[in-house]
Amino acid sequence: MLRSDCLDAAAAWFDEGHFFDVLQRRVALRTESDSGKPNPALGDYLRGEMTDSLRALGFACSVLPNPVEGAGPFLVARRVEDTALPTVLTYGHGDVVSGQEGRWREGLQPWELVREGERWYGRGTADNKGQHTVNLGALASVIKARGGRLGYNVTLLLEMGEEAASPGLHAFCESHRAQLKADLLIACDGPRVHADKPTLFLGSRGAINFSLRLRARDKAYHSGNWGGALLNPATVLASAVASLVDARGRILVPALKPRALPLLVRRALADVDIGGGEDDPLPDAHWGEPGLSTAERLIGWNTLEVLALGAGSPQRPVNAIPGEAVAHCQLRFVVGTPYQDLAAILRKHLDRHGFNRVEVEITLTGAATRLDLDHPWVGWAQRSIGQSSGKPVVTLPNLAGSLPNDVFADLLGLPTLWVPHSYPACAQHAPDEHLLAPVAREGLRIMAGLYWDLGEPAGLPWHAAPAAT
Structure with missing residues (x-):
């Protein structure tokens, strides 16, 4: 069978309704992980739905416990043709x-896959059940087209806690290095830059959440009787936040900004347009770091966001000076940012500006990664995706959002290629989450092309080491 025949077979699997049927089963399983409570459906998804599907493709499957008590299990599935062959890890x-x-x-509900034209609604359709269904459907097409042999080995790691900040993932991968040993990661998550533009990204921005809190006193006091005599923690905290980021979204703490935008990153983002989709918001031209394009600010730079503010009773304000105030904030950052020192950086800055009573608490941390844009695997993937889609490929140095890619890039030492099958207005994490059928269908062809090309004997940089920029 020719490469083109294999891609046509992957698209036919979609057109005949098989993709819909598989995704329908997976969406129906209520695999919520962010409730803070154990959920038996997390294990059921792996032991039933996924294990059955993978064994049919020749994978040996192991469902293993999470080292974090109460967190969802992991599935490690391995398809080994020859231990002497290279291995692709997918996630x-x-x-x-x-x-x-x-x-x-x-007419919509989260646990039922509903098709309305090109939009398929249901929780997980975009993040991430629909996306790994695309990848595995494409892999199945290539296995069949090549008569049962790929010419390389495949390992799949499927976790059940990504939406709860991946508890136990680092520790699990550390203790299962031998099972997860590979030469390359190809995975899927996040959105394309636009529904019509095949996208490749090479890492992700990091994210660190932190809270600023000022506890002035144990209770509130009447604003008429005590206003002007008592410190108002909400007023002070608002000023503290304003010393970190100004009214135009510009970071004011030099240590929290990148030193520069690398030339290769600037070149990669030069032709990247952000927004323009039917449901996309209109970017604010004068928001964020001056002198940068929207793509550069979003993908190549750091941003400091205020996620929530709390003081008094916003739902029903009363005439009282609140006893305390809190600001929940987030720093999204690129490679090279000293995020491990954030608490000390904030403490020094706040003290210098007279906010020594404001407490700093780090609540969530995820590292930034970025594969070198000149890495041989990047050019290979661009050529493959371009050939399969017939379209230019948008290559992002890193996703604007955050993923646990540091596990693969840093801990396991792999070159990392991410091919998303969603789009910016998919409503992931919100009501009415959906998958765009044309994107999923094109994703099947793209992934079938990548998996096919990995089996070609010549010209593959299997032993090229990863390099971060």
Whole structure:
């Protein structure tokens, strides 16, 4: 069978309704992981749905416990043709965020796959059940087209806690290095830059969440009787936040900004347009770091966001000076940012500006990664995706969002290629999450092309080491 025949077979699998049927089963499993409570459906998804599908493709499957008590298990599935052959590692997650029942529009609910034209609605359709269903469907097409032999080995790691910040993932991969040993990661998550533009990204921005809190006193006091005599923690905290990021979204703490935008990153982002989709918001031209394009600010730079503010009773304000105030914030950052020192950086900055009573608490941390844009695997993937889709490939140095890619890039030492099968307005994490059928269908062809090309004997940089920029 020719490469083109294999890609046509992958698309036919979609057109004949098989993709819909598989995704329908997977969406129906209520695999929420962000409730803070154990959920038996997390294990059921691996032991039933995924194990059955993978064994049919020749994988040996092991469902293994999470080293973090109460967190979802892991699936390690290995398809070994010859231990002397190179190995591709792929990754996905079967957990989803809260279904948010009752908030979806009429006719939709989170645990039922509903098809309305090109939009297929249901929790996990975009993040991440639909995406790993694309990858595995494409792999199945290549296995069949090549008569049962790929010419390389495949290992799949599927976790069930990504939406809860991947508890136990680092420790699990550290203790299972031998099972996860590979030469390359190809995985799927996140959105394309636009529904019509095949996208390749090479890492992700990091994220670190932190809270600023000022506890002035144990209770509130009447604003008429005590206003002007008592420190107002909300006023002070608002000023503290304003010393970190200004009214135009510009970071004011030099240690929290990248030293520069690397030339290769600037070149890669030169022709990347952000937004323009039907449901995309309009970027604010004068928000964020001056002198940068929207793509550069979003993908190549750091941003400091205020996620929530709390003081008093916002739902029903009363005439009282609140006893305390809190600001929940987040720093999204690129490679090279000293995020491990964030608490000390903030403490020094706040003290210098007179906010010594403001407490700093780090609540969540994820590292930034970025494969070298000149790495041989990048050019290989661009050529393969371009040939399969017939379109230019948008290559991002890193995703603007965050993924646990440091596990693969840093801990396991792999070159990392991510090929997303969603789009920016998919409503992931929100009511009415959906997958675009044309993107999924094209994704099947793209992934079938990648898996096919990996089996070609010549010209593959299997032993090229990863390099971060």
